[in-house]
Structures are given as structure tokens and as C-alpha cells.
Amino acid sequence: MRLIQQDYGEVVGRDRRNLSPALNLFYGLALAEALIFLMEKAYWSWRISFCKLLEKVSRECDLGEVSIRRFFYDTYSKCIEGSVFDGLKMNLVTFAEELLVSELRDEQLIGVRVLHKLATIDRFSLDTLRKIGSSTRTIERLVEMLNWKNTGEEEEIRMRAAEIVSTLAEKRRNVLRVAAIPGAMEALSSLLVVDDSSDFNLLGLSILEKLASDHEDCWKIGNTRDLLPKIIDLTSASKTLLRNDHAAESQIRTVMSSLQVLKKLVSTTGYIGQILRQEVSEIVFTVSNIREILQRGESHMVLQSWESRS
Known part of the structure; x- marks a missing residue:
């Protein structure tokens, strides 16, 4: 209204020649900012509602609509509460890392699911693992999750965290970072359960085998309480298992993996x-x-031949 009326009040004792242009500029900029904000809001509302942007991204990335929608609104909130630059700093990895350290289980689950998906898709894995590997806080959180119990949502969180750490440890520089986390070996030991052929055993052994490529990490494995006896216990194969042509593959793989760690x-x-x-x-x-x-072990020559080579 002031731009239309040009009513800026009386100025006493001052030169008002520059007052009107200055205030016109001020109110003009304020109006332009408001219009840009409204146009941006209208644009994104159109993209989300009419073009189904979130559904499209969800399908392409296979991250789930809940995760994508949460990411978009978190990013949008940062832009509104702070500045557009705060939103530009956000990406799916930083978004997932923030949720990972949340105190809420549902947020932790979303975070670990997003990280797991990005770390295991060829298109995104390289950048994702590089970003995870450069964040000590994220690695510490993932290692901490390995100690969680197999109850409810914690079991899935623990499983996905173990899979991320296993993938992360494929790079030597990340092996050193994982092993440097206090309590890492104890966390890996917690994954190993004798007389249980679960995937946790395989993941724990897989990570240990990668860590055992480093001289110092071998020393840490040997010095971790009960870890070496657990590895050896997992090399145990009963007569029934060894003579069973149809034994579960996971059982054979557990024995094989434990032997590989032991050999290293x-x-x-x-x-x-x-x-x-x-x-x-x-x-x-x-x-x-x-x-x-x-x-x-005649029924499983792969074990016998491996032992002979050892």
C-alpha cells in the first residue's frame, strides 16, 4: 500500500529528496522477496501434488515414500527456518546420518534404511561410502548399533548397520577407521553366536576377515576377550552336518567364513x-x-579342499 500511496509521512528539518526513492527500493525488495517465496511455494506444491515428484524419486531410488517425503520436508523446513543455503547443504546421506543419531527408534530405522540402500546401490555407493567413511560420528553410531538386541525394530537396525559396516570395510582406509572405534571388536564379537546359523554370524565373520588384513587389527582381534574362542567354535561342524548333502548353505558358509578368518x-x-x-x-x-x-566332510568337499590348502 505504501508503494501505491507514496505516503511516507512528514520529514521535518531534513532533505527528503532521497527519502522516497530509498523507501521505494526498500519496500520493492520486500515485495519481491515475498513474491519469490510465494512463487517457490507454488512451484514445489505443483511439482509434488501434480507431477508426483516424491513418488518418482521414491521409485527411482527405491528408498520408500516415507523416507523421501521426510527428507523433502526436513530440507524445506531448514530453508524456511534458516536460509536457502541450509537446505542446499542437505543431501540424503547427511539426512540419514542425522536420523541415525536420533533418540527415536522410528527415525533411527529410517536413517539406517536410507544409508543401507544408498551404500548398496552401484549408482550411489561410491559417494555414500566415502561420506560415511569421513564421518567418525556416523561410524561410531553404526558400530554401537552392532551391540543392540534382536528385538523388534532393533533387529532390523542392527542387521542393516552390520551390512553397512561390512560394505564399508571393503576399503582399506575404512578398515582402519572402523577398527579405531573404541569397542569395535567387542561389538563384532557380539554378532557371533555359537550354535546359531543366523546372518549375524556371517556378517560378523565377513567384517572380521576384512579387518584381519591389517597387522594391528589381527592383534586387536586376538586380544579381544572371548573373540578368538568364538571364531574357533564356529569352525565346529557336527557329524550330522558334514554327512548331510542337503545341509543349509548358511551353516556351511559359517564354517567356511570362520576358517577363513582363522587362516588370516x-x-x-x-x-x-x-x-x-x-x-x-x-x-x-x-x-x-x-x-x-x-x-x-566327504559331502562338502569345498571344506576339505580348503582345509588341505590351509
């Missing part, structure tokens, strides 16, 4: 290798488990 540990060179070989030999079931596979 005892193959370590230098003083650390000497200590590890001594510790392994002192565990009473080491030799008996291997002997059982060699003597009775």
Missing part, C-alpha cells in the same frame, strides 16, 4: 603372528574341529 590370523607375520598361533593352538577345540572336517 595364523598367517600373520612377525611377533604378532607368533603370539596368535600360540593362542590358537592352546584352544583345545582348534585341532579337533579341523580334524573332524578332514575326516568326515
Whole structure:
């Protein structure tokens, strides 16, 4: 209204020649900002409602509509509450990392699902793993989740966190970062459950095998309480299993994976290798488990041939 009326009041004792242009500029900029905001809101409302933008992104990324919708509105809120630059800093990885450290289980679940999906899709995995690997806070949170219980949503969170860590550990630089997290070996030990052929065993052994490629990490594995005995216990294969042509693949893979980890540990060179070989030999079931596979594993020649090569 002031722009139309040009009514800026009386100015006493001052030169008002520049007052009108200055206020016109001020109110003009304010009006332009409001119009841009309204146009932006209308544009995104059109894209979301009419063009079904969120549904399209959800299909292309396979992240689920709930996750995508939450990401969009979180980003939009940052733009409104702060500035557009706050929104520009947001991406799906940073969004997931923020949810990962939330205290709410449903938010943690969304966060770990998004990270897991991005880390396992070829199109996004390289950038995603690089960003995760450069964030100590995120790695610490993922390792912490490995200790959670297998109840309700925690089981899925724990499983996906283990899969992310396993994928992350495929790069040597990330192996060092994972192993450097306090309590990492204890968390991995918690994944190993003897007499259980669950995927947690396979994931735990997979991560340990990757960590065992590093000399210092082998030492940490050997020094972690109960971890080495657990690995050796998982090499145990009963007579029934060894003679069963139709044994569950997960059981055979668990035995194979534990043998691979054990082989890497005892193959370590230098003083650390000497200590590890001594510790392994002192565990009473080491030799008996291997002997059982060699003597009775005719139905699973892959185990026998692997042992022979070892």
C-alpha cells in the first residue's frame, strides 16, 4: 500500500529528496522477496501434488515414500527456518546420518534404511561410502548399533548397520577407521553366536576377515576377550552336518567364513603372528574341529579342499 500511496509521512528539518526513492527500493525488495517465496511455494506444491515428484524419486531410488517425503520436508523446513543455503547443504546421506543419531527408534530405522540402500546401490555407493567413511560420528553410531538386541525394530537396525559396516570395510582406509572405534571388536564379537546359523554370524565373520588384513587389527582381534574362542567354535561342524548333502548353505558358509578368518590370523607375520598361533593352538577345540572336517566332510568337499590348502 505504501508503494501505491507514496505516503511516507512528514520529514521535518531534513532533505527528503532521497527519502522516497530509498523507501521505494526498500519496500520493492520486500515485495519481491515475498513474491519469490510465494512463487517457490507454488512451484514445489505443483511439482509434488501434480507431477508426483516424491513418488518418482521414491521409485527411482527405491528408498520408500516415507523416507523421501521426510527428507523433502526436513530440507524445506531448514530453508524456511534458516536460509536457502541450509537446505542446499542437505543431501540424503547427511539426512540419514542425522536420523541415525536420533533418540527415536522410528527415525533411527529410517536413517539406517536410507544409508543401507544408498551404500548398496552401484549408482550411489561410491559417494555414500566415502561420506560415511569421513564421518567418525556416523561410524561410531553404526558400530554401537552392532551391540543392540534382536528385538523388534532393533533387529532390523542392527542387521542393516552390520551390512553397512561390512560394505564399508571393503576399503582399506575404512578398515582402519572402523577398527579405531573404541569397542569395535567387542561389538563384532557380539554378532557371533555359537550354535546359531543366523546372518549375524556371517556378517560378523565377513567384517572380521576384512579387518584381519591389517597387522594391528589381527592383534586387536586376538586380544579381544572371548573373540578368538568364538571364531574357533564356529569352525565346529557336527557329524550330522558334514554327512548331510542337503545341509543349509548358511551353516556351511559359517564354517567356511570362520576358517577363513582363522587362516588370516595364523598367517600373520612377525611377533604378532607368533603370539596368535600360540593362542590358537592352546584352544583345545582348534585341532579337533579341523580334524573332524578332514575326516568326515566327504559331502562338502569345498571344506576339505580348503582345509588341505590351509
